[in-house]
Amino acid sequence: MLKPDVIKELSAVVGADHVMTANEDMIIYSNDATMFNAKPEAIVQPGSRDEVVEIVKIADRHHLPVTCRGAGTCLSGGPIPLKGGIVLEMTRMNRILKVDPVNKVAVVEPGVIAFALTTAANKVGLLYPPDPSSLKESTLGGNVSECAGGPKGVKYGITRNFVLGVEAVLSDGSIVKTGNEVDGDMAGPDWTMLFTGSEGTLGVIISITLRLVPIPAVKKTMMAIYDRLEDAAKTVSVTMASGIIPTTLEIMDNLSIVSVENYLKIGLPVKAGGLLLIEVDGVESTVEEDAKRVSEICKKCGASEVKMAKTPAEAEELWLARRSINPAFGQVAPCKFAEDATVPRSLVPVLVEKVLEIQKKYDVPIFICGHAGDGNMHPTIMFDKRNKEQKERAEKALHEVHIVTLELGGTLSGEHGIGFAKAPYLRAETGLAGYKLGQEIKKAVDPTGILNPGKMFFYEGELH
Amino acid sequence: MNQTERRRVIEQEVIKCSRCGTCRSICPVFLAENNENTTARSKNRMMEAVLEGDVELTPGVQERFEKCLLCKACKAHCGSGVATDKLIMEGRAAAVAHNGLSPAKKMAFTGLRYRKLFDLGLRTGALFQNLIFKKLPDGRGCVPRILLPGAGLNQRRIMPNMTTNPLRSRLPKFIKAKTPVSKGRVLFFTGCMLNYMYPEPGEAVVSILTRNGWDVVIPEEQCCCGTPAFTSGDVETGRFLAEQNIKAISAEKHDHIVTACASCGAALKHEYKHILDNSSLLSTWQEISTKVLDISQFVLKYCDLSKLGKLPFKVTYHDPCHLVRGMNVSSEPREILKSIPGLKFVEMKDANRCCGAGGSFSAVYYELSRKINDKKLDNVEDTGMDYLVTGCSSCRMHITDGLTQRNSSVKVLHTAEVINMAYDAASRKEGKAC
Numbered sequence: 001m002l003k004p005d006v007i008k009e010l011s012a013v014v015g016a017d018h019v020m021t022a023n024e025d026m027i028i029y030s031n032d033a034t035m036f037n038a039k040p041e042a043i044v045q046p047g048s049r050d051e052v053v054e055i056v057k058i059a060d061r062h063h064l065p066v067t068c069r070g071a072g073t074c075l076s077g078g079p080i081p082l083k084g085g086i087v088l089e090m091t092r093m094n095r096i097l098k099v100d101p102v103n104k105v106a107v108v109e110p111g112v113i114a115f116a117l118t119t120a121a122n123k124v125g126l127l128y129p130p131d132p133s134s135l136k137e138s139t140l141g142g143n144v145s146e147c148a149g150g151p152k153g154v155k156y157g158i159t160r161n162f163v164l165g166v167e168a169v170l171s172d173g174s175i176v177k178t179g180n181e182v183d184g185d186m187a188g189p190d191w192t193m194l195f196t197g198s199e200g201t202l203g204v205i206i207s208i209t210l211r212l213v214p215i216p217a218v219k220k221t222m223m224a225i226y227d228r229l230e231d232a233a234k235t236v237s238v239t240m241a242s243g244i245i246p247t248t249l250e251i252m253d254n255l256s257i258v259s260v261e262n263y264l265k266i267g268l269p270v271k272a273g274g275l276l277l278i279e280v281d282g283v284e285s286t287v288e289e290d291a292k293r294v295s296e297i298c299k300k301c302g303a304s305e306v307k308m309a310k311t312p313a314e315a316e317e318l319w320l321a322r323r324s325i326n327p328a329f330g331q332v333a334p335c336k337f338a339e340d341a342t343v344p345r346s347l348v349p350v351l352v353e354k355v356l357e358i359q360k361k362y363d364v365p366i367f368i369c370g371h372a373g374d375g376n377m378h379p380t381i382m383f384d385k386r387n388k389e390q391k392e393r394a395e396k397a398l399h400e401v402h403i404v405t406l407e408l409g410g411t412l413s414g415e416h417g418i419g420f421a422k423a424p425y426l427r428a429e430t431g432l433a434g435y436k437l438g439q440e441i442k443k444a445v446d447p448t449g450i451l452n453p454g455k456m457f458f459y460e461g462e463l464h
Numbered sequence: 465m466n467q468t469e470r471r472r473v474i475e476q477e478v479i480k481c482s483r484c485g486t487c488r489s490i491c492p493v494f495l496a497e498n499n500e501n502t503t504a505r506s507k508n509r510m511m512e513a514v515l516e517g518d519v520e521l522t523p524g525v526q527e528r529f530e531k532c533l534l535c536k537a538c539k540a541h542c543g544s545g546v547a548t549d550k551l552i553m554e555g556r557a558a559a560v561a562h563n564g565l566s567p568a569k570k571m572a573f574t575g576l577r578y579r580k581l582f583d584l585g586l587r588t589g590a591l592f593q594n595l596i597f598k599k600l601p602d603g604r605g606c607v608p609r610i611l612l613p614g615a616g617l618n619q620r621r622i623m624p625n626m627t628t629n630p631l632r633s634r635l636p637k638f639i640k641a642k643t644p645v646s647k648g649r650v651l652f653f654t655g656c657m658l659n660y661m662y663p664e665p666g667e668a669v670v671s672i673l674t675r676n677g678w679d680v681v682i683p684e685e686q687c688c689c690g691t692p693a694f695t696s697g698d699v700e701t702g703r704f705l706a707e708q709n710i711k712a713i714s715a716e717k718h719d720h721i722v723t724a725c726a727s728c729g730a731a732l733k734h735e736y737k738h739i740l741d742n743s744s745l746l747s748t749w750q751e752i753s754t755k756v757l758d759i760s761q762f763v764l765k766y767c768d769l770s771k772l773g774k775l776p777f778k779v780t781y782h783d784p785c786h787l788v789r790g791m792n793v794s795s796e797p798r799e800i801l802k803s804i805p806g807l808k809f810v811e812m813k814d815a816n817r818c819c820g821a822g823g824s825f826s827a828v829y830y831e832l833s834r835k836i837n838d839k840k841l842d843n844v845e846d847t848g849m850d851y852l853v854t855g856c857s858s859c860r861m862h863i864t865d866g867l868t869q870r871n872s873s874v875k876v877l878h879t880a881e882v883i884n885m886a887y888d889a890a891s892r893k894e895g896k897a898c
């Protein structure tokens with residue numbers, strides 16, 4: 001519980017309407033999209049950068065933890081206030097400050113929903129490519145903080161490839177500006193990249209400058225259907241080796257297909273072992289050619305059928321299946337470990353085989369899907385937390401997925417972040433020296449340690 | 465179901481929510497308030513905390529369950545299909561059992577239980593409404609003269625004129641088909657809004673039915689469908705009213721049951737199942753529920769669309785929540801409208817998004833419900849059409865209120881009124897021809 005004086009101070013900055021302290025509020029803001037929770041002591045909703053500065057100063061003075069929150073769709077526990085204190089909900093700061101079609105940049109406040117920017121960019125003929133499945137819910141502040149990825153990552157890259165600069169409030173209330181609108185360049189190391197993926201542990205992001213690209217003239221969408229999931233995985237590495245870079249290369253296993261079909265009834269091939277959703281974009285002449293070649297590769301790798309969308313509506317239908325996997329998880333079991341194990345693209349078939357083995361070994365349902373084209377897979381382990389024994393099996397399976405990923409030279413987190421859900425494995429990925437450096441950097445930028453404590457390099461549990 | 469079973473069912477539903485937050489892009493209340501407290505996942509979280517004993521059924525919890533339109537958009541949008549609407553009703557019922565109803569609601573629901581009293585109350589209400597309301601000079605409705613916050617009467621709010629001559633007093637109990645041979649008998653469940661507020665669409669329903677060869681029966685003993693009560697957590701009154709209606713309906717011979725009110729229809733067709741959980745009338749209801757059709761479904765299935773005459777109207781259509789998600793009716797009214805010769809139909813943006821009425825929601829949270837409604841009105845006006853057609857009187861009231869306040873020229877009509885006008889247009893032409 002915060003002292004009444006502190007609450008008064010906070011209210012004086014943002015107005016009493018934007019400070020919540022009721023127990024009911026604390027329960028609601030104790031969550032993100034994981035199954036973990038920890039209650040804050042107050043939720044503050046700043047409406048401007050000046051208010052953020054003032055709030056952080058108050059927190060600093062009283063040594064209160066500050067945990068930023070966007071839409072709370074994080075899959076690694078990022079916005080959960082592990083150590084209590086203040087949850088800083090950034091969604092009121094949701095203005096798109098500028099979309100500049102000439103220089104192809106956008107400047108936004110952190111609370112802007114990603115989809116709002118996509119729409120605004122489209123209006124002036126530009127594209128903001130990062131497209132996490134949570135596009136319509138998650139905020140750009142959250143996207144930058146987690147370095148969100150999406151299906152378009154294969155060709156365009158993930159959020160990091162589009163952040164030119166940020167402005168962030170440091171834990172003493174000062175504002176740091178990194179990067180620039182031209183090309184993101186800045187003297188010295190890449191400060192912007194320091195904040196990208198920093199998960200609210202280094203500063204409160206108050207403004208973001210993003211790069212936009214021209215909308216491709218045409219695109220072609222297709223779905224390749226396989227009897228065996230392994231063949232679908234093989235197609236990924238063969239395609240990438242062929243020199244064609246599709247915009248999208250998404251994989252879905254049988255469990256994903258069946259669950260989505262149960263939910264949407266759109267006529268998906270429920271008997272298939274796996275399928276690939278593939279999109280190529282660019283100028284007309286090459287797109288036609290690429291699509292034809294990809295389709296041939298699919299068939300050579302064992303696809304029983306390749307469906308080519310003839311109209312935008314048909315393409316949208318093919319996409320619908322992929323977009324609906326996440327919401328369909330709940331049909332199989334109520335709880336999940338939604339992983340984003342990422343390996344070099346050429347090793348996707350190996351990872352798939354390993355996960356299939358893990359699934360068998362521990363007898364837990366695992367959805368195998370993800371952005372296969374950039375090696376960013378989403379093995380999602382399903383369980384019911386009320387069933388202790390099953391939960392234990394799921395945890396063991398999760399552990400093995402982490403280990404296998406690292407053994408394959410991959411990363412624990414292609415896009416969902418470390419938070420504290422994956423923090424126990426962080427040292428195993430960075431190595432001791434890297435882990436120490438991570439701690440030192442955090443200490444240098446946030447010496448009082450009030451920003452999102454207990455996460456990433458400051459996890460307090462046992463490390464693997 | 466006993467208490468333990470009920471608890472298990474609730475738990476089972478709550479745990480299905482993965483907290484993914486997909487509801488954030490669809491919940492109209494969240495979109496207007498931008499506060500996590502109002503999302504479906506948070507309501508589920510609240511329920512979970514109550515079940516786990518982390519929090520009592522405090523007024524704070526009760527308020528969080530209250531602040532929901534029950535528009536079912538979250539459920540329709542949710543991949544796990546979490547029935548948040550049901551959970552909220554459970555939450556409301558539990559909170560009411562724990563904390564009681566607000567005095568204004570308590571009074572209203574006691575009235576609902578006594579049909580005659582309620583009838584009298586509303587009719588006297590109509591006679592005396594000039595004391596409470598000030599009629600607008602253009603006859604579009606009335607605004608309250610004095611503030612009755614308990615009844616949700618905001619000074620701004622424009623209510624339709626209550627009729628002194630309700631639908632069920634205008635019409636006899638039995639009405640014969642206008643054709644030489646009758647095709648069968650339709651039971652018309654009028655509901656309160658058509659009876660007391662908007663009798664004209666009710667008359668249109670009867671006219672549509674009889675001119676298409678159907679006899680109509682309007683049971684006198686029918687009463688409020690119970691939706692306002694059971695959605696507010698007053699399950700007892702809800703059950704009382706449901707049972708009364710089932711008795712009234714099953715007492716009359718009929719082939720079909722027609723409703724022209726989204727909430728009544730959804731209640732009769734689906735919601736009663738939940739309300740009549742332990743009732744001896746459950747099996748009677750099951751039989752009844754299979755016969756319930758919204759007027760648009762009935763027209764499409766059993767009426768002659770080729771006899772619809774020319775109507776030079778420019779219309780758009782708003783999907784009432786309880787029709788589109790409550791009864792799964794959305795293509796039917798559109799198909800009918802598009803088959804009316806001369807009528808121009810333009811789809812509005814987000815036609816199936818809640819208008820913000822939500823029954824007593826708009827009474828308790830009037831300003832918020834206006835804010836939600838404003839989006840709807842913008843979308844309506846953007847179509848450039850002259851008429852907004854819809855199948856729910858509660859939506860109609862709320863949208864009309866908004867349109868009037870912004871001096872819009874758009875008028876609202878019930879689907880049944882448009883259909884009947886089209887039939888009228890054809891018979892007028894025929895009349896001229898011979």
Ligand SMILES: Cc1cc2nc3c(=O)[nH]c(=O)nc-3n(C[C@H](O)[C@H](O)[C@H](O)COP(=O)(O)OP(=O)(O)OC[C@H]3O[C@@H](n4cnc5c(N)ncnc54)[C@H](O)[C@@H]3O)c2cc1C
Pocket residue numbers: 032033067068069070071072073074075077078079090110131132133134137138139140141142143144145146147148149150151199200201203204205206326327415416417452483484485486
């Ligand atoms: C159904 C579903 C699908 C998803 N699909 C994808 C996907 O395809 N790709 C993907 O990458 N992720 C995906 N995610 C994960 C999640 O949506 C992303 O991590 C997203 O970027 C989080 O954004 P948010 O606004 O919800 O942030 P939050 O969850 O609120 O916060 C995330 C982190 O960012 C920090 N933060 C937020 N705002 C600020 C700020 N202004 N300054 C500093 N720190 C801040 C928080 O402290 C926290 O650590 C999915 C999640 C769900 C539930």
